[in-house]
Amino acid sequence: MSTDRRVVLASDNPGKFREMQALLGDVNLIPQGELGIEGAEETAVTFVENALLKARHAARESGLAAIADDSGLVVPALGGAPGVWSARYAGEPKSDAVNNAKLIAALRGAPDRSAHFHCTLVFLRSAEDPDPLIVSRAWYGVVVEQPRGGNGFGYDPHFLVESRGCTAAELDAATKNALSHRGQACRALAELLAEKSQS
Ligand code: IMP
Helix, strand or coil, X not given: CCXXXXXXXXXXXXXXHHHHHHHCCCCEEEEHHHHCCCCCXXXXXXXXXXXXXXXXXXXXXXXXXXXXXXEEEECHHHCCCEHHHHHHCCCCCCCHHHHHHHHHHHHCCCCCCEEEEEEXXXXXXXXXXXXXXXXXXXXXXXXXXXXCCCCCCCCHHHEXXXXXXXXXXXXXXXXXXXXXXXXXXXXXXXXXXXHHHXX
């Protein structure tokens, strides 16, 4: 990495910013909104392509290094849906409740209710960086019909974490962070950045 530790975060989500800044302590993360940068449209069909296009846009607009993430729920019995369309699975305006209702209806009677959350994180040194750092991590569980728990967001109330016997929405934030796709990916990226800064 260069000696300029400023890195623009290609997200407007304050929760993600706090979580990622805590895990990537060595870099000075700046949310793209603070630089007047609007988010790129997520037009790709894979998490990695979406994360790359968001990071590239933020790097180009800011002239800084950039980090972007893309995440979602992947359900094999639904051909991978909701996948990269997780936020807007049931259309606009986006709603967790309506997305969850659509998911539960789609899985009614399905013998396989397994699912995983996926998170890809991308770090670009510049918009033209030919060698981005990319990490992807998954968190496996089962989609349950009845929602449980009031923490988290999105599909958490229907995502059963079998090792804990509860849904993701029943976990406190620190426990979710220790287990989740995003927590795992952030720690992996932090390690990679530390390795690169020593080489
Ligand atoms: P994004 O990466 O913030 O765009 O997230 C995409 C969508 O995936 C979210 O709006 C949620 O619907 C879903 N999602 C991603 N991560 C999680 C999670 O940790 N819990 C529940 N839903 C999630």
